[in-house]
Every structure is written in C-alpha cells, then in structure tokens.
Amino acid sequence: MKIEQNHIQDTNNKNLKSHQEHFDFLSHNLSNKGANVNAIIKKLQDFQVAIPSWALGAGGTRFGRFSFYGEPSSLEQKIEDVGLIHSLTQTAGAVSLHIPWDIPQDYNAIKELASGLDIKFDAVNSNTFQDQKNAKESYKYGSLSNTSEAVRQQAIQHNLDVINIGNKLGSKSLTVWLADGSCFPGQNNFQTALQNTENSLKDIYKGLPTDWSMLIEYKPYEPNFYSTVIQDWGTSFMLANACGDKAYSLVDLGHHLPNSNIEQIVSILMLKGKLGGFHFNDSKYGDDDLTVGSIKPYALFLIFNELVYGMQNNPQNPDLAWMIDASHNVKDPLEDLIQSLEAIQEAYAKALLVDQDVLKAAQLNNDVVKCQEILQDAYRTDVRPLLAEARSKKGGALNPIQAYRSLDVRNSLIKERGKNTVATGL
Numbered sequence: 001m002k003i004e005q006n007h008i009q010d011t012n013n014k015n016l017k018s019h020q021e022h023f024d025f026l027s028h029n030l031s032n033k034g035a036n037v038n039a040i041i042k043k044l045q046d047f048q049v050a051i052p053s054w055a056l057g058a059g060g061t062r063f064g065r066f067s068f069y070g071e072p073s074s075l076e077q078k079i080e081d082v083g084l085i086h087s088l089t090q091t092a093g094a095v096s097l098h099i100p101w102d103i104p105q106d107y108n109a110i111k112e113l114a115s116g117l118d119i120k121f122d123a124v125n126s127n128t129f130q131d132q133k134n135a136k137e138s139y140k141y142g143s144l145s146n147t148s149e150a151v152r153q154q155a156i157q158h159n160l161d162v163i164n165i166g167n168k169l170g171s172k173s174l175t176v177w178l179a180d181g182s183c184f185p186g187q188n189n190f191q192t193a194l195q196n197t198e199n200s201l202k203d204i205y206k207g208l209p210t211d212w213s214m215l216i217e218y219k220p221y222e223p224n225f226y227s228t229v230i231q232d233w234g235t236s237f238m239l240a241n242a243c244g245d246k247a248y249s250l251v252d253l254g255h256h257l258p259n260s261n262i263e264q265i266v267s268i269l270m271l272k273g274k275l276g277g278f279h280f281n282d283s284k285y286g287d288d289d290l291t292v293g294s295i296k297p298y299a300l301f302l303i304f305n306e307l308v309y310g311m312q313n314n315p316q317n318p319d320l321a322w323m324i325d326a327s328h329n330v331k332d333p334l335e336d337l338i339q340s341l342e343a344i345q346e347a348y349a350k351a352l353l354v355d356q357d358v359l360k361a362a363q364l365n366n367d368v369v370k371c372q373e374i375l376q377d378a379y380r381t382d383v384r385p386l387l388a389e390a391r392s393k394k395g396g397a398l399n400p401i402q403a404y405r406s407l408d409v410r411n412s413l414i415k416e417r418g419k420n421t422v423a424t425g426l
C-alpha cells in the first residue's frame with residue numbers, strides 16, 4: 001500500500017484555514033520575540049528519525065503478545081510501513097534493521113524499494129541476546145562477556161556479519177546492545193566480564209569500515225536482574241574510549257534508573273565528543289518502551305535543550321543517529337509511531353525556541369528565576385502549528401493521525417495482508 005499525495009492534500013484542505021490562522025498567530029508572536037521562524041521550520045524539516053524494523057508489529061511482554069491485524073510479515077512490508085509513516089509525517093526518512101530478524105533476500109530490490117520511498121538505512125543492530133536457530137554456542141550466560149572463548153568468538157563473528165549486511169545496504173553504523181550480566185551475586189566476576197567485553201568489542205571495532213561508527217548502548221538491568229556488564233553511560237563511555245575514535249555511546253531514554261538526570265548525561269557526552277546515537281521512548285518505571293512524550297514530556301524537552309546546545313556548540317561531536325525504540329502492546333504500531341514522531345518534533349521545536357545567548361547571560365548573572373522562566377516559556381509554547389507547517393510544506397499531512405484514520409490505512413493493510421500475519425521480532 002502507498003498513500004497518494006493527492007489523498008493527503010484532500011485531507012489537508014479540510015484543515016487548511018484553521019491551520020493558517022493558528023500558524024499566522026504563532027509565527028507573529030515568535031517573530032516579535034526575536035525567533036527566526038523560517039529557520040526553525042527548516043530545522044524541523046531536516047530532522048529525520050529512524051524507525052526500527054521491530055516496532056512495526058505488535059510488541060509484547062513476558063506474559064504474552066497480542067497480535068495486531070495486518071502486521072508486516074516480510075522486510076519489504078516493514079519498509080512499506082515506514083514509507084506510510086514517512087509520507088504522512090515527512091519525519092521518518094530512515095529504517096534501522098535488526099539482524100537476524102531482517103536479513104534481505106535480494107539486496108538490490110530492498111534498496112530500490114527503500115529509495116523509492118525516500119528511506120535510508122540507518123544503524124544496523126546485532127542480536128546476541130537470543131540463541132539463533134542452529135547456533136553452535138548458547139548466549140545463556142552471556143555473549144561478548146562470556147567466560148567461554150568459543151561463545152565470544154561466535155558473538156564477535158555475528159557482529160562482523162551484521163556490519164557486512166549493513167554495508168551492502170548503505171548503513172554507516174553498528175549498534176551493540178548486550179543483555180550480558182548476572183542474575184545472582186557471585187555468578188560473575190565483574191572485572192573478567194568487563195575485560196572480556198572490552199576485548200570482544202575491540203575485535204568487532206577492527207572490522208568496521210573506515211566511514212562507519214560503532215554505537216555502544218547501555219542499560220542498568222533486565223534481562224539480568226543483579227548486574228549488567230554495560231550498565232551505565234560511564235561504562236559505555238569507557239569502552240568507547242578503549243575502542244577508538246569511531247566508537248561512541250548510545251543513550252536510550254528507557255535505559256536509566258528512575259529519576260536519572262538524562263539531560264546532564266547527554267550534555268557531558270557531547271562535550272566529550274562521544275554521543276553517537278539516541279533511542280527515543282518513554283517510561284514510568286523501567287524500560288517500558290512507551291510512546292515518546294507520553295509520560296515525561298518536560299524531561300524530553302530538557303534533554304532536547306541539551307541536544308540542541310550540543311549540536312550548536314560541540315563540533316567535536318558527530319551527527320547523531322536518531323531512532324525510536326518503543327514497543328506497542330495495545331496501540332496500532334503505526335499510530336503509536338506517528339504520535340512518537342510528533343512528540344519528538346515538538347520537544348525539538350520547543351528547544352529551538354530557547355534563546356541560548358539570553359540564557360547564558362542569565363546564568364552568568366546567577367539569575368536563577370530568569371533561567372527557569374526562559375526554559376519554561378519555551379516549553380509552554382504550543383508549537384504544533386510549526387510542526388504542521390513544516391510537514392505540510394514537504395507534502396505531509398497537517399494532522400497525520402487524523403489523515404491515517406480518514407484514509408483508513410489499517411483496514412487497507414488488513415485487506416492486503418490478512419488478519420493473522422505476524423511480524424518477525426521478539
């Protein structure tokens with residue numbers, strides 16, 4: 001299924017008058033405050049977020065998984081789904097594949113399909129948290145950290161294979177997330193586990209093409225519940241430094257203990273030129289993988305404020321690989337992803353409203369109240385007309401969720417694919 005441009009236009013026409021009124025009002029107010037509205041719109045249009053291939057079907061928990069009708073059952077259909085989201089939002093111009101769930105059969109055909117939908121291949125993700133069919137060794141007690149040399153070698157080789165697959169598609173980075181750790185005190189020697197992991201990562205790093213980067217993701221707990229080898233940003237930073245210039249830390253919003261100051265983590269990593277990637281989601285308790293911005297939108301804004309500051313002031317930090325990393329247990333995955341993209345753009349737009357020079361002056365004067373006023377004034381601005389303007393000028397929908405529903409996308413997918421399809425993944 002493909003959404004035709006004129007159908008999006010038809011849905012936009014119904015909202016056009018109201019949008020224009022809202023946009024003119026906001027644009028006028030922001031210009032009076034000294035903001036460059038056109039520059040902000042251009043930045044919103046350029047900001048593209050990768051959709052992970054595993055987020056297009058229903059997610060699940062360890063208690064069960066409830067299927068969603070019309071799920072994509074092949075890599076081709078997953079890319080088509082990203083194309084649907086991108087055509088409505090103009091923000092999802094990339095896909096992030098998970099190997100071995102998404103190994104292409106025909107590389108040229110997949111590349112052609114993606115480029116026809118204006119979709120790039122972002123970071124490729126390896127998987128050593130599950131045993132694969134016919135694998136010789138098991139990851140039950142860890143992969144890159146395992147005490148067995150044979151297991152570590154199998155995990156290293158898998159990552160090298162993933163790089164090779166990504167390279168054929170035009171990806172430029174490998175994301176490594178390890179489930180390695182221990183469930184009980186005494187099970188692991190912390191030092192041996194970390195040293196094995198560092199040596200294994202160095203072996204993978206040696207296999208990176210020159211223009212590639214390696215993104216090292218951290219997480220404090222789960223699936224192991226006593227210790228995780230790469231538990232926090234400090235460990236990830238340490239390993240990235242040990243590997244070399246092309247290795248970076250990756251921040252996943254859900255991979256922190258409650259109340260962690262993620263904006264400060266982001267800020268320090270960018271200062272050190274070591275923030276390579278970012279995974280968006282939201283959470284109440286742990287790695288809940290909820291819709292971006294659904295629980296803590298102010299925290300998301302504060303994080304974006306640091307990201308924007310870093311993008312403007314830290315040339316030592318590379319362009320980031322942005323990705324949504326969420327799971328959908330009760331919503332239509334495509335609607336959920338559209339909501340997440342909207343929340344990301346909203347937080348980004350609000351952060352772009354912060355006048356960094358005025359904020360800096362207030363900080364230098366220790367004017368604490370003014371510092372807070374500056375941030376909260378930006379946060380309290382309803383920027384949605386800016387997002388709608390940015391999207392619609394590129395051919396997207398003024399209101400993507402409304403368009404998705406009025407175009408009856410899910411029912412068309414069910415007609416095309418059937419009810420009982422299941423997407424590959426967890």
Ligand SMILES: [Mn+2]
Binds near residue numbers: 217252279325
């Ligand atoms: Mn992640």
